[in-house]
Amino acid sequence: MQHENSVIIIDFGSQFTQLIARRIREAGIYSEIHPCTSDPAAIRALKPAALVLSGGPSSVHDAGAPPLPKEYLEWGLPILGICYGMQIMAHTMGGTVTRSQDREYGRAEFEALGPCPLFDGVEDKEKLTVWMSHGDHVGAIPPGFARMGRTQSLEFAAMGDPARKIYALQFHPEVAHTEQGALILSNFLFKVAGLKPGWTMASFVDSSIKTMSAQVGQGKVVLGLSGGIDSTVAAVLLHRAIGKRLFCIFVDNGLLRMHERQEVIGFLEESFELNVKCVDARAEFLDKLVGVTDPEEKRKIIGYTFIDVFEREAKAIEGVEFLAQGTLYPDVIESISFKGPSAVIKSHHNVGGLPEKMNLKLVEPLRELFKDEVRKVAYELGMPEHIIWRHPFPGPGLAIRVIGEITGERLEILRQADKIVQHELLASDWYRKVWQGFAVLLPLKTVGVMGDDRTYEHVIALRIVDSLDAMTADWSRLPTEILARMSNRIINEVKGVNRVVLDISSKPPSTIEWE
Numbered sequence: 001m002q003h004e005n006s007v008i009i010i011d012f013g014s015q016f017t018q019l020i021a022r023r024i025r026e027a028g029i030y031s032e033i034h035p036c037t038s039d040p041a042a043i044r045a046l047k048p049a050a051l052v053l054s055g056g057p058s059s060v061h062d063a064g065a066p067p068l069p070k071e072y073l074e075w076g077l078p079i080l081g082i083c084y085g086m087q088i089m090a091h092t093m094g095g096t097v098t099r100s101q102d103r104e105y106g107r108a109e110f111e112a113l114g115p116c117p118l119f120d121g122v123e124d125k126e127k128l129t130v131w132m133s134h135g136d137h138v139g140a141i142p143p144g145f146a147r148m149g150r151t152q153s154l155e156f157a158a159m160g161d162p163a164r165k166i167y168a169l170q171f172h173p174e175v176a177h178t179e180q181g182a183l184i185l186s187n188f189l190f191k192v193a194g195l196k197p198g199w200t201m202a203s204f205v206d207s208s209i210k211t212m213s214a215q216v217g218q219g220k221v222v223l224g225l226s227g228g229i230d231s232t233v234a235a236v237l238l239h240r241a242i243g244k245r246l247f248c249i250f251v252d253n254g255l256l257r258m259h260e261r262q263e264v265i266g267f268l269e270e271s272f273e274l275n276v277k278c279v280d281a282r283a284e285f286l287d288k289l290v291g292v293t294d295p296e297e298k299r300k301i302i303g304y305t306f307i308d309v310f311e312r313e314a315k316a317i318e319g320v321e322f323l324a325q326g327t328l329y330p331d332v333i334e335s336i337s338f339k340g341p342s343a344v345i346k347s348h349h350n351v352g353g354l355p356e357k358m359n360l361k362l363v364e365p366l367r368e369l370f371k372d373e374v375r376k377v378a379y380e381l382g383m384p385e386h387i388i389w390r391h392p393f394p395g396p397g398l399a400i401r402v403i404g405e406i407t408g409e410r411l412e413i414l415r416q417a418d419k420i421v422q423h424e425l426l427a428s429d430w431y432r433k434v435w436q437g438f439a440v441l442l443p444l445k446t447v448g449v450m451g452d453d454r455t456y457e458h459v460i461a462l463r464i465v466d467s468l469d470a471m472t473a474d475w476s477r478l479p480t481e482i483l484a485r486m487s488n489r490i491i492n493e494v495k496g497v498n499r500v501v502l503d504i505s506s507k508p509p510s511t512i513e514w515e
């Protein structure tokens with residue numbers, strides 16, 4: 001996408017590349033990631049105002065190490081190289097890179113040297129804590145460059161050529177462990193490159209509405225609403241762009257949480273006047289799931305049934321040409337990544353293939369955004385907190401939280417227990433502090449006592465986790481009084497449950513969901 005005043009990050013495969021983009025955007029400058037294998041002409045066509053060369057796992061001396069195309073150095077753009085980005089810059093521009101036997105990983109004390117705009121306003125710049133993660137290092141800087149910083153083990157921990165506005169750092173300013181790293185990056189954007197901040201979610205909303213109106217013209221768009229933040233924000237944005245030519249389909253698969261349909265969809269219809277068709281497909285899903293206990297089989301049945309129902313409903317809308325999806329920027333980066341799509345465990349989660357199958361053109365209003373930016377857009381669009389901060393909910397819904405066989409009765413027990421978990425998280429103000437919290441119904445019964453009677457009833461597990469991106473997670477350290485209240489209420493209020501247990505496993509090796 002072409003944006004004025006943007007910074008393009010050339011990705012050499014670092015695990016921190018996405019962080020660089022996020023930090024730059026937080027500073028108010030639009031930033032996009034492109035693989036180092038991109039055609040320089042295509043990058044130039046995007047008219048970036050500056051380039052950042054990311055880190056990466058290679059050594060410049062390896063056969064097949066990704067090169068730095070000379071064109072990038074010829075356009076007169078300000079450039080910041082980070083880690084491998086610094087080394088490949090030195091290697092290409094006439095300096096040398098020394099191989100190291102050992103990797104340097106972790107904190108280091110950095111001393112900024114000489115006048116260097118990157119360190120303007122940085123406090124204690126003679127002993128700044130920075131984060132290192134590298135093997136090789138620059139042994140001699142290229143002609144025209146000056147040394148701008150060192151550490152105990154590195155003679156050249158930063159270098160720069162002020163005349164050409166090209167700078168490089170061996171450490172990672174994008175990582176939170178580097179003190180004042182955000183200021184160092186901002187200095188590159190504002191002091192070196194002279195950019196003016198303009199990337200705000202208000203500006204995104206305006207430009208995205210224009211882009212979508214132009215893309216869709218007078219066409220009709222169909223969108224599957226799940227109740228999650230991504231599809232909801234995509235729908236509200238598109239509605240602003242094309243109004244009633246957006247047709248939302250919400251499939252009630254019988255596997256939703258209590259009151260989900262009313263809370264989310266009712267609200268969207270009333271407050272945003274969205275055109276939503278609620279399809280009651282509960283019987284269709286539940287019939288197909290009778291007797292199914294294998295998690296993968298459950299997921300497949302639900303995925304295929306969803307496609308069938310959605311396709312049927314979409315075809316009933318005359319003349320639909322477009323399918324809208326809430327794809328986010330991390331998914332886009334994954335698919336074009338220099339390393340190739342990484343083997344993310346979440347691959348089974350989403351139903352792909354719909355657009356090709358239905359011969360529709362895709363509209364992806366959120367494909368430039370990170371998740372936190374989607375939430376900001378939601379604020380911008382006037383959406384209420386309870387929608388913006390809803391916990392993620394898996395596509396297969398409660399089917400993968402009723403462990404073992406899914407029956408109407410077991411779903412109802414889980415719904416009631418889950419409602420109590422949600423309620424207690426909200427009432428204690430913990431809802432927003434955790435990533436996700438829910439109940440799981442286990443496929444076993446245990447013995448209990450109730451008055452003088454022996455009971456033999458179901459067990460509920462509480463799964464409440466902290467996470468940043470769902471790729472890793474840890475169980476939340478909730479105050480025990482809250483856990484006690486959840487447990488008491490579930491056992492007292494949910495008929496058929498006489499025991500509650502707490503899941504204290506982290507991901508990995510466990511997953512957040514139980515199936």
Ligand code: XMP
Nearest residue numbers: 348349350392393394395396470511512513
């Ligand atoms: P796991 O269980 O893999 O879950 O640790 C990671 C995150 O993804 C959610 N999840 C899903 N989301 N379709 C979805 O849209 C799915 O099939 C699915 N399975 C898991 C899960 O709730 C957690 O937030």
